[in-house]
Amino acid sequence: MGIKVLRRVSVVYLVLLFVSFLVPVHGRLLSSPNKPDPNNAAATARWLVTQNSWGVLNTISIDLRGAPFGNVVSFSDGEPNYGRGIPYFYLTTLDPTARNALKDQRASFTVSEYPLGTCGKTDPENPTCAKITLTGNLKLVDEKSKEAEYARSALFSKHPEMKDWPKDHSFQVFKLEIENIFLVDWFGPAKPLSVAEYLKPRPSPSKPPTSFPPL
């Protein structure tokens, strides 16, 4: 093996090593020091959704007597720190969740604060460790629409490896059209929070991302 090849190997290796360190910053979002005040239900809900990179997507099972079927999925509601609140997914009908949704759109999506590392030593079910369930309809997004373009940017920015998922699996963009929000972020009953309050745009932390297509 010549010097040139060796040098090329070292460079490739270093680049890969560097990239492997970069990736988790996107895949597993670092804990945010900016957890909103629990009295601000809308801000807390949006923070929970935008900080998480995965959750459990629940559909009505075709195969299992109509049972509620929860499935671990990656998702994104926008570029990191610029979420718009609507969760997008990249699903294949090789997996039961997409097949279920194409038959019956009723679905919910559940996310916990616990894996963010911001719950400290409290129990995952302690009400101060926030949790949210968005219920609504899980819909296929027209792949040629501007919304699908936005969703792909949102998904790929948080989950870089999605771009390389097997083409023959025919992954497609789905979104949850939210109809109801169940948020627990403190003692007492679930926080009242309307979909309109939840979807209201948040002030951007700094300048808006330039890489995103408009909706």
Place this chain on the structure above:
Amino acid sequence: MGIKVLRRVSVVYLVLLFVSFLVPVHGRLLSSPNKPDPNNAAATARWLVTQNSWGVLNTISIDLRGAPFGNVVSFSDGEPNYGRGIPYFYLTTLDPTARNALKDQRASFTVSEYPLGTCGKTDPENPTCAKITLTGNLKLVDEKSKEAEYARSALFSKHPEMKDWPKDHSFQVFKLEIENIFLVDWFGPAKPLSVAEYLKPRPSPSKPPTSFPPL
């Protein structure tokens, strides 16, 4: 394609192969030396359930047009490292999940390897990052039974604060009677795994716990 290009392709391929072996080994060694071989579906499933302290419990919603409703809950299948595979929960009818189950027992319980930290740098939806969905019936356990006694020991050993949860919330022990198992722990389709294979007792890592009542 010239010899030089071919050589370059081979070298890049070898480097990629090398790195792909390095990354998961690094992730796994750091976090848990005990993740079973993915070819051993039963051991992997039991490891996933016993190592996790929380998951998403899905029921058919009374309030939301029969939608599948996922809820973040704490659970236990036994004292740490001595799980028996059946997830027990401590639920109150102040929360929709218990109310739903008392009306319609169909349920599933979903757990991910991702929050354990053993997935290394892979995406939460990458199939090498294991996930499991147990589907069946969510049942109230008779509070005076030996099983409820066992379940409370199992729950309180993993979730000490449960003992102090408000008495007037009337928390009760529920269990998932498993009928179907959906396990993904590697590339390819979900692993075939019967409930009998899953529930078969595992060899204890050392002496059995003495604090546990027999079933």
